Amino acid sequence: MSEQSTAPTAAPVRSAxxxxxxxxxxxxxxxxxxxxxxxxxxxxxxxxxxMLESYQKTALAIVASIAADLVLGRIFSGxxxxxxxxxxxxxxxxxLVRSPAFWPYVLCSVISITSKYVLRVKGRHIWNxxxxxxxxxxxxxxxxxxxxxxxxxxxLLPMLVIWALGSVIIWRLRRFHITLIYVVSFTxxxxxxxxxxxxxxxxxxxxxxxxxxxLFIFFMITDPKTTVRSKKGQCxxxxxxxxxxxxxxxxxxVYAPFYALFIVGPxxxxxxxxxxxxxxxxxxxxxxxxxxxxxx
Amino acid sequence: MKQHRxxxxxxxxxxxxxxxxxxVIKWEAARRGGNGITKLDAQSAxxxxxxxxxxxxxxxxxxxxxxxxxxxxxxxxxxxxxASMGASVSIVDFDRDGWPxxxxxxxxxxxxxxxxxxxxxxTFKDVAEEMGIADVNQAGTGVxxxxxxxxxxNDGYExxxxxxxxQPELYHNDGGRGFTRVSEQVGxxxxxxxxxxxxxxxxxxxLLDFFIGGYYSEDVDLWHLxxxxxxxxxxEYAKNGGRKYLFHNLGNGxxxxxxxxxxxxxxxxxxxxxxADLRGTGHPDLFIANDYGVSELYFNDGKHFHDxxxxxxxxxxxxxxxxxxxxxxxxxxxxxxxxxxxxEDGVLIQGNNLWMPKEGTSGDGLQxxxxxxxxxVELGGWSFGAQFGDLNNDGTLDLYLTNGYVSQxxxxxxxxxxxxxxxxxxxxxxxxKNWPAMEGRSLSGYQQKRVWLNDGAGKFINVxxxxxxxxxYDGRAVALVDxxxxxxxxxxxxxxxxxxxxxxxxVTPENKWIEFALEGTASNRSAIGAQVTLYxxxxxxxxxxxxxxxxxxxxxxxxxxxxxxxxxxxxxxIRWPSGKIxxxxxxxxxxxxxxxxxx
Numbered sequence: 011m012s013e014q015s016t017a018p019t020a021a022p023v024r025s026a027x028x029x030x031x032x033x034x035x036x037x038x039x040x041x042x043x044x045x046x047x048x049x050x051x052x053x054x055x056x057x058x059x060x061m062l063e064s065y066q067k068t069a070l071a072i073v074a075s076i077a078a079d080l081v082l083g084r085i086f087s088g089x090x091x092x093x094x095x096x097x098x099x100x101x102x103x104x105x106l107v108r109s110p111a112f113w114p115y116v117l118c119s120v121i122s123i124t125s126k127y128v129l130r131v132k133g134r135h136i137w138n139x140x141x142x143x144x145x146x147x148x149x150x151x152x153x154x155x156x157x158x159x160x161x162x163x164x165x166l167l168p169m170l171v172i173w174a175l176g177s178v179i180i181w182r183l184r185r186f187h188i189t190l191i192y193v194v195s196f197t198x199x200x201x202x203x204x205x206x207x208x209x210x211x212x213x214x215x216x217x218x219x220x221x222x223x224x225l226f227i228f229f230m231i232t233d234p235k236t237t238v239r240s241k242k243g244q245c246x247x248x249x250x251x252x253x254x255x256x257x258x259x260x261x262x263x264v265y266a267p268f269y270a271l272f273i274v275g276p277x278x279x280x281x282x283x284x285x286x287x288x289x290x291x292x293x294x295x296x297x298x299x300x301x302x303x304x305x306x
Numbered sequence: 307m308k309q310h311r312x313x314x315x316x317x318x319x320x321x322x323x324x325x326x327x328x329x330v331i332k333w334e335a336a337r338r339g340g341n342g343i344t345k346l347d348a349q350s351a352x353x354x355x356x357x358x359x360x361x362x363x364x365x366x367x368x369x370x371x372x373x374x375x376x377x378x379x380x381x382x383x384x385x386x387x388x389a390s391m392g393a394s395v396s397i398v399d400f401d402r403d404g405w406p407x408x409x410x411x412x413x414x415x416x417x418x419x420x421x422x423x424x425x426x427x428x429t430f431k432d433v434a435e436e437m438g439i440a441d442v443n444q445a446g447t448g449v450x451x452x453x454x455x456x457x458x459x460n461d462g463y464e465x466x467x468x469x470x471x472x473q474p475e476l477y478h479n480d481g482g483r484g485f486t487r488v489s490e491q492v493g494x495x496x497x498x499x500x501x502x503x504x505x506x507x508x509x510x511x512x513l514l515d516f517f518i519g520g521y522y523s524e525d526v527d528l529w530h531l532x533x534x535x536x537x538x539x540x541x542e543y544a545k546n547g548g549r550k551y552l553f554h555n556l557g558n559g560x561x562x563x564x565x566x567x568x569x570x571x572x573x574x575x576x577x578x579x580x581x582a583d584l585r586g587t588g589h590p591d592l593f594i595a596n597d598y599g600v601s602e603l604y605f606n607d608g609k610h611f612h613d614x615x616x617x618x619x620x621x622x623x624x625x626x627x628x629x630x631x632x633x634x635x636x637x638x639x640x641x642x643x644x645x646x647x648x649x650e651d652g653v654l655i656q657g658n659n660l661w662m663p664k665e666g667t668s669g670d671g672l673q674x675x676x677x678x679x680x681x682x683v684e685l686g687g688w689s690f691g692a693q694f695g696d697l698n699n700d701g702t703l704d705l706y707l708t709n710g711y712v713s714q715x716x717x718x719x720x721x722x723x724x725x726x727x728x729x730x731x732x733x734x735x736x737x738x739k740n741w742p743a744m745e746g747r748s749l750s751g752y753q754q755k756r757v758w759l760n761d762g763a764g765k766f767i768n769v770x771x772x773x774x775x776x777x778x779y780d781g782r783a784v785a786l787v788d789x790x791x792x793x794x795x796x797x798x799x800x801x802x803x804x805x806x807x808x809x810x811x812x813v814t815p816e817n818k819w820i821e822f823a824l825e826g827t828a829s830n831r832s833a834i835g836a837q838v839t840l841y842x843x844x845x846x847x848x849x850x851x852x853x854x855x856x857x858x859x860x861x862x863x864x865x866x867x868x869x870x871x872x873x874x875x876x877x878x879x880i881r882w883p884s885g886k887i888x889x890x891x892x893x894x895x896x897x898x899x900x901x902x903x904x905x
Binding site for chain 2 (some may be wrong): 057060064085086101108109110111113114117120121124125127128146147148150151152153154155156166169209210212214215216217218219222243259262263264
């Protein structure tokens with residue numbers, strides 16, 4: 011989940027005049043916004059509702075993720091990577107994975123991070139790391155692993171606060187359109203599913219009101235490293251994610267959002283690379299240009 | 307560059323290895339946990355595990371099949387999961403003939419409960435009708451959910467507390483010849499949607515008090531709904547359940563409801579409760595397993611209950627508590643408590659909890675840690691009732707767990723829809739109208755039961771199928787009892803919309819046993835709360851007479867100790883609820899000791 015902290019596409023914050031904004035607490039380095047936000051969710055969610063499986067398991071996921079990124083980053087790039095991205099992966103695993111065992115937290119984190127370094131095409135990794143790790147474990151170890159599927163307590167307010175804060179932050183990172191398109195698409199498909207299956211529409215909307223989706227829409231689908239570059243393309247891709255999820259849900263797949271992103275995300279990346287390679291000769295530039303910086 | 311390529315190859319191999327790791331772990335767990343045996347080979351089971359079960363209900367003359375209620379038509383789309391409880395079993399020797407009898411509840415409107423009188427010859431006869439405690443589910447009064455027995459007036463005969471989704475009832479046992487309804491005199495509330503109750507003497511005055519835990523709110527009549535907003539307002543943090551009741555026994559057949567003034571104010575969705583003296587204070591502490599939320603533990607100082615759920619660690623992670631049973635699992639004189647929850651592959655892995663006292667903590671500083679995974683009793687499907695008992699008389703407590711929620715169409719699951727709604731906000735989940743229709747689908751149905759054998763070295767191994775527990779009904783309540791005074795624990799299992807099962811136990815005669823039938827004098831006559839610590843062959847085990855434990859169940863009040871081979875019993879120390887300590891030396895084995903509290 012989310013290398014947006016190191017996003018090459020995240021533009022610096024500018025003032026209305028177009029000049030770089032004055033440094034202040036509001037213009038915090040983009041790399042640290044997502045980690046701070048997700049940490050706030052973690053701490054707030056746990057202190058108010060005890061949402062973590064345990065402190066130890068979450069800590070284990072974070073440590074494993076950072077350690078794996080440090081080791082692999084050093085091996086492949088020859089320098090120590092910024093661990094903000096790995097921190098988000100670890101913390102996401104720590105929140106989303108639900109297992110009574112300890113090993114899934116370590117394994118999921120390490121698989122997630124390793125996937126960044128192993129599953130690469132033309133220098134770019136094509137799966138969102140934590141999406142890959144969680145999907146892999148849900149598929150391979152269903153008897154031990156589930157994901158967070160609970161509420162933020164009994165109240166609407168915490169949910170609204172997270173939505174508001176998340177929206178502001180994602181707006182600041184210039185990826186709010188992705189979240190918005192997904193939510194609108196999901197809602198439309200929820201009503202369509204309700205018509206098709208006869209289930210109450212409230213039950214079709216229900217997942218969107220849970221924390222798993224808040225993490226999914228703010229951190230996973232907006233990951234700059236594993237989304238296509240053009241804004242239009244991003245909108246199309248996230249709509250297709252919602253559509254794939256719609257199809258999976260019609261087939262009663264419990265973890266439809268994870269699997270939908272698992273399928274659509276890399277496919278979109280590959281198509282973009284293919285289109286790039288077709289354009290590149292005409293433009294007289296290398297196919298991997300621009301993408302080379304996509305992963306440190 | 308070459309170095310990078312080599313590194314990438316190595317990391318890629320490790321990556322594939324990591325992806326394969328869960329499969330290896332699964333394979334290894336299956337190899338260690340299961341012995342591959344799926345049906346009973348009696349001689350092999352006796353040789354390997356020291357015991358086996360045979361299901362003998364029909365041969366014993368018991369043909370009871372539980373019926374579920376039909377609630378308000380507005381609940382029809384999800385009726386199977388709402389009307390999914392009510393099968394219960396409790397053990398009582400109602401006529402004091404020295405042979406345990408069985409009381410089972412039914413939940414169909416107009417259906418009848420049964421009291422199976424032990425005829426001492428391996429068979430039972432239903433005498434509930436003639437005793438006046440059969441026809442208790444008439445339309446308009448609600449239906450039975452459970453029953454517990456305790457001698458509230460110390461006349462020597464166990465009285466019946468019946469809980470319902472409806473009017474709770476107290477029946478006085480008239481010398482084993484019949485029962486008289488005394489609910490009005492006692493001042494029982496007109497309507498409680500309860501799934502758990504227990505007898506205990508919380509203030510040590512020698513008179514049994516009782517606790518009732520509400521599930522649905524008491525203002526809900528499930529047959530005549532004013533609103534469909536009756537469901538929990540959260541899957542894990544719900545606090546809109548039924549209130550709790552604590553009835554203090556004033557003597558002379560009078561009770562006073564004191565829950566609020568003693569500090570019990572919860573509105574969580576209680577499904578199970580049990581009481582035991584966890585701190586050696588002489589006062590029973592109260593544990594409540596809640597559905598849709600955290601468990602609750604109340605320390606009892608004899609006058610007030612103090613909510614210590616968070617500080618003791620049992621009230622941290624919300625799950626779906628459905629069972630509460632105490633057991634001295636490690637033979638160290640300290641109780642663990644077993645709470646059952648939900649585990650369904652690929653959807654929800656809550657895992658059951660075995661809360662064990664933390665090393666170095668005791669008294670008011672007592673804390674618990676969940677060791678279910680370490681000890682091997684974590685995954686039991688959609689778990690319901692469970693009880694500790696030494697099933698093979700080897701000297702350690704084993705664990706019998708029943709499970710399975712709604713068994714309908716084997717090939718169609720409701721889990722997808724259940725997980726969808728369970729993740730929703732309170733405004734969605736609280737309304738039954740928003741829940742997708744079940745349409746004949748199963749929800750964790752047809753599950754295999756667990757009989758976990760304690761190896762005495764900190765591990766439990768499931769041997770259910772190997773020892774003959776092969777049913778896949780939707781199990782609810784389990785009670786352990788030496789039905790035929792043979793020195794072995796038989797298991798009686800109540801199944802939702804299924805038959806009452808009697809698993810008759812056969813144990814290798816090499817393993818010895820001893821049982822204690824206690825009777826209080828200064829203490830309550832049922833001796834509920836009395837503790838026996840048995841010392842033999844350099845080890846000890848503590849057990850306590852219970853007024854209700856597990857899920858909707860009550861074990862035999864007699865305490866059964868397995869002793870293993872060639873035991874030398876040093877002594878038994880009995881701590882009576884009155885505070886009196888009695889030590890008995892030089893005990894013979896293979897006997898039922900009847901002990902009256904000394905004056």
